[in-house]
Amino acid sequence: MRKKRGYSRETPTALVRDYKLFAIACEGGKREPAYFRAFQFMSNRIAVDLIEEIVSDEEALAINPNKSAPKWVLERAIRYIEKEGLNDEDDLWFILDVDRWEYSQLKEIADFCEQNANWNIVLSNPCFEVWLYFHKRKNIKDSESKTCGDFKYEISKFEKGGYHPLKWIPDLLIAIENSKVTDINKDYFFPEINTTKLFQLGEAIIEVVGKKGFEKYCENIIPKLLQEEIDRTKRKKKK
Template sequence: MARRPGLRETTFDRRQGSRATKRKVLVVCEGETEFSYFEGLTESDLPDVDVVLRPEKSRKGPQKDRVIAHAREARSKAAYSAVWAVFDADGENVRGLCEEAETAEINTAVSNPTFEVWLILHLRDRVKARTAAELQRELKKLLPQWSKGAGTKFHHFAKGLPDACKRARQYPDYQLPSTQVWRLMADICQSPQSTS
């Protein structure tokens, strides 16, 4: 069995269509689970948008500040239609960090406590778990072939994406559990209700 290459920067460039100007959206994400999910978007039908994916892979554990710093640095070096920082709140109050990011024109897509909240909402109406370990167990029961990190495959969740967006909107921001990833997906897909 071939080894999966390490995390790398990826561009999702939809080649169809002849639109003169494509939107270029940068997504800086915290972990391999998030990276694997967004990497799988290459198989989906995105509108005319290039999604540039950059993992924050410098160390294990929470990297909220590093994700924001990485996004800010990337924004200063290239022109993007939007820049998104995707990270876990890990049960902490990250409202101030998100407000600081927005001042720097960095959008945030926070999941509390972890990204698995977003994944579960593809498969079920409500999230029961409150801790990272409970979320992983809940998700594994719903989708036995799932595993954290590289075992997160977008095609396992793609069918439930519209439901996940609708369900995630029902959770107040920063609540435990909650996720704002629907805002990023709406931006990528240019939904009329993009980030409100």
């Protein structure tokens, strides 16, 4: 069981938690949440919260009835912080796709992050699948994909059985290396076409977990998670 999330000076030492929290706001469909959800099993040195799973649509609508972007994302994150709390060591990450937003909207969130310690925005241009591409391929210039739909189709052909996050995550270090090389302006929040800033989140996680801890996760935990999934599928078919 993880230790108490928030603490004050009066909190007994035994209750002060010993892990770093990564709170993630991702506006994708099923693919992004499934990918980041798997990170929570990586190490007891980190915890991963998907904000969308903790602050419901109903709660977010109560804050912002018009569902106007980017206030929808920002206020949902603020509501999460009010409910869950963040320590000074914790990180909040906005994982967004360029194709879903206007530049001015993304710039507003980026400016907001600049004003808040440990708030981060990492974008993929045009979409999250660019980040996934770098897990399996080094040179994205070899790709003929132009749209997000193209990238989704191309990625589905990289592994037998199609895309599965647990089969991609073992290549996280490769993805960090491949995508970081293509980022020609690392000090600017907005990525060039067919590049991604998601390596920043990958590096932040590896910094806490450690490369050896990550290797143990890939060798010992991921096979068990895959087997559990296979067993669940078999049980469902028997019903």
